[in-house]
Amino acid sequence: MRTSIWEKPGSIAEAYWKQGHADFPVYDMHGHMGSHYAIYFKRCEPADVVAHIKRAGVKRLVFAHHDALWGGLRNEKVWEMCCQFPEHLRMYVAINPHFPETIKEDLAKFDQWAPFAVGLKFLADYHRVAVTDKAYEYALKFANERGIPILNHTWGGSGFDGGPIMLEVTQKYPRAKFFIGHCLYGDWDYASRVVNETPGNVWLELTAIPGERGIIEMLVEMVGSERILYGTDMPWFDEFQGIGGVLSAKITEDDMRNILYRNAESILGKNW
Amino acid sequence: MKDCLFFDANCKLGAGAAGEACLPDVSALLSEMDYYGVDRALIRHTNIIKGALTSNEKIAEFLCDDPQKRLCGTWCILPSQCDEIPAPELFFSQMKAARVGAITLSPFEHRYVPCRLTLGKILDAAAERKVPVLLDAFAGRWTELYAFMKEFPYLTCIYLESIGKWGSDRNLRPLLENYEGFHIDTAGYWVPEGIRDLAEKYGAERILYGSGSPRYNHGNGMLQLRHNGLNDNDFALIAGKNLERLLKGAEL
Ligand SMILES: [Zn+2]
Numbered sequence: 001m002r003t004s005i006w007e008k009p010g011s012i013a014e015a016y017w018k019q020g021h022a023d024f025p026v027y028d029m030h031g032h033m034g035s036h037y038a039i040y041f042k043r044c045e046p047a048d049v050v051a052h053i054k055r056a057g058v059k060r061l062v063f064a065h066h067d068a069l070w071g072g073l074r075n076e077k078v079w080e081m082c083c084q085f086p087e088h089l090r091m092y093v094a095i096n097p098h099f100p101e102t103i104k105e106d107l108a109k110f111d112q113w114a115p116f117a118v119g120l121k122f123l124a125d126y127h128r129v130a131v132t133d134k135a136y137e138y139a140l141k142f143a144n145e146r147g148i149p150i151l152n153h154t155w156g157g158s159g160f161d162g163g164p165i166m167l168e169v170t171q172k173y174p175r176a177k178f179f180i181g182h183c184l185y186g187d188w189d190y191a192s193r194v195v196n197e198t199p200g201n202v203w204l205e206l207t208a209i210p211g212e213r214g215i216i217e218m219l220v221e222m223v224g225s226e227r228i229l230y231g232t233d234m235p236w237f238d239e240f241q242g243i244g245g246v247l248s249a250k251i252t253e254d255d256m257r258n259i260l261y262r263n264a265e266s267i268l269g270k271n272w
Numbered sequence: 273m274k275d276c277l278f279f280d281a282n283c284k285l286g287a288g289a290a291g292e293a294c295l296p297d298v299s300a301l302l303s304e305m306d307y308y309g310v311d312r313a314l315i316r317h318t319n320i321i322k323g324a325l326t327s328n329e330k331i332a333e334f335l336c337d338d339p340q341k342r343l344c345g346t347w348c349i350l351p352s353q354c355d356e357i358p359a360p361e362l363f364f365s366q367m368k369a370a371r372v373g374a375i376t377l378s379p380f381e382h383r384y385v386p387c388r389l390t391l392g393k394i395l396d397a398a399a400e401r402k403v404p405v406l407l408d409a410f411a412g413r414w415t416e417l418y419a420f421m422k423e424f425p426y427l428t429c430i431y432l433e434s435i436g437k438w439g440s441d442r443n444l445r446p447l448l449e450n451y452e453g454f455h456i457d458t459a460g461y462w463v464p465e466g467i468r469d470l471a472e473k474y475g476a477e478r479i480l481y482g483s484g485s486p487r488y489n490h491g492n493g494m495l496q497l498r499h500n501g502l503n504d505n506d507f508a509l510i511a512g513k514n515l516e517r518l519l520k521g522a523e524l
Contacts, residue, residue: 001305001306001309001311002306002307004306004307004308004309005307005308005309005491006308006309006491006494006495007309013491016495017495017498020499038438039438039439039441039442040439040441040442041439041463042463042465042466042469043464043465052464052465055499055501056499210492211462211488211489211492211493212487212488212489213293213485213486213487213488213489214293214489234464235464236438236439236462236463237462237463237464238462238463238464238465238466238496238500239464240495240496240498240499240500241462241492241493241495241496242492243495244491244492244493244494244495244496245489245491245492247491247495248308248489248490248491248492248495249489
């Protein structure tokens with residue numbers, strides 16, 4: 001047997017195998033918080049989540065609380081959670097298109113929630129409203145004016161946040177920074193198009209993909225590692241599984257660094 | 273790291289009929305295993321769903337291409353009444369001769385009901401001789417799996433999760449609690465530190481490292497397991513010793 005990736009002296013993979021972290025901070029750009037109806041979570045509240053991400057060398061987790069997405073918890077409460085863990089937690093303001101007044105009230109507080117609120121989160125597939133619908137316009141204009149990120153749940157073939165819809169919206173709001181959650185899973189053609197046919201305001205976000213054989217390699221080939229962000233859906237997926245999936249991809253260490261931290265730093269800075 | 277054996281319980285080899293992702297031959301698989309540091313693998317054929325007997329033959333051929341004996345094979349069974357596979361005694365001795373250590377079934381594609389009437393003879397013998405039975409066909413089919421386990425409660429079996437990434441604890445834990453011979457592999461079980469939770473609750477002996485290759489690569493699950501917070505002994509059991517023990521325990 002030849003030397004495995006985990007044994008290559010001085011490699012990122014070796015550092016992770018031996019120590020559980022490398023010489024850089026990881027930014028997990030797609031997380032959640034709290035229990036969820038469809039799954040049993042032993043660890044889903046802030047203290048447990050932070051303990052887990054710290055073990056894997058994750059410096060920041062940016063999340064949208066499940067209950068804030070469903071409409072049962074106000075984003076202000078999520079901001080209070082972030083205040084408890086200022087070193088590790090940042091939030092996406094959850095946008096539910098069925099609650100227009102809440103959207104206006106919460107976005108009016110966006111600046112007060114600095115530095116913890118870094119962007120918005122759309123979950124169109126679950127809210128059953130297409131991102132191109134008027135119900136998202138207020139939030140899209142808000143993000144576009146400020147040039148802030150929107151993490152979109154996306155999925156190939158979806159009539160709410162699938163390829164053609166995301167291409168239309170990312171072209172229409174060129175100053176908003178679109179994070180394409182799950183990379184339009186399965187529709188790799190459109191994943192490539194939303195990056196390559198827009199003016200530099202789109203990044204693919206990897207949640208659910210690390211570990212799939214050959215997919216990260218293909219995405220890097222299609223859009224370049226500079227346009228890919230790391231995420232896990234924490235508390236759904238283990239950080240070491242996710243990071244392990246990036247380190248297991250047959251890409252360069254430069255690509256790995258871009259995905260795991262450099263791109264997040266170039267979008268949001270080193271201290272955010 | 274090589275003081276620890278990694279033995280992959282969830283690995284498909286050979287081309288499929290529907291153009292699915294595949295590792296076509298033994299050298300492609302061994303090269304992937306080497307890249308990530310996986311020592312051994314229990315293989316089953318990608319194309320089982322399109323033919324039990326033909327894929328059994330292919331597996332036997334693949335094993336001839338593996339002189340270092342890093343691979344162990346899996347054969348697919350069928351209902352005994354149609355005379356497609358021989359009686360248990362002969363079937364098991366043929367398995368042994370071909371270096372096949374486990375059996376699997378694909379009842380939904382092969383169109384029969386997986387129950388005592390169809391499979392009683394072969395699966396009672398498998399239970400008695402502790403021949404591991406892979407339950408890959410039941411991935412995500414919980415109602416059918418629950419009915420099957422009720423019919424065959426004493427099997428030594430391994431549930432292979434190959435499709436779902438969502439945690440399945442609400443379905444997995446009752447099976448682990450109620451059936452002593454029920455094991456699971458780690459592919460697709462991505463719950464944060466969840467492998468350790470299951471090991472603490474049901475024993476590390478019940479969990480086996482599985483890559484889910486070729487859909488998944490071998491490496492991601494290795495790092496997940498490595499840093500799940502398990503003690504060294506439990507880590508080694510899950511990484512490879514459990515599967516080694518189950519295969520050695522089979523009286524073929
Ligand atoms: Zn998500």
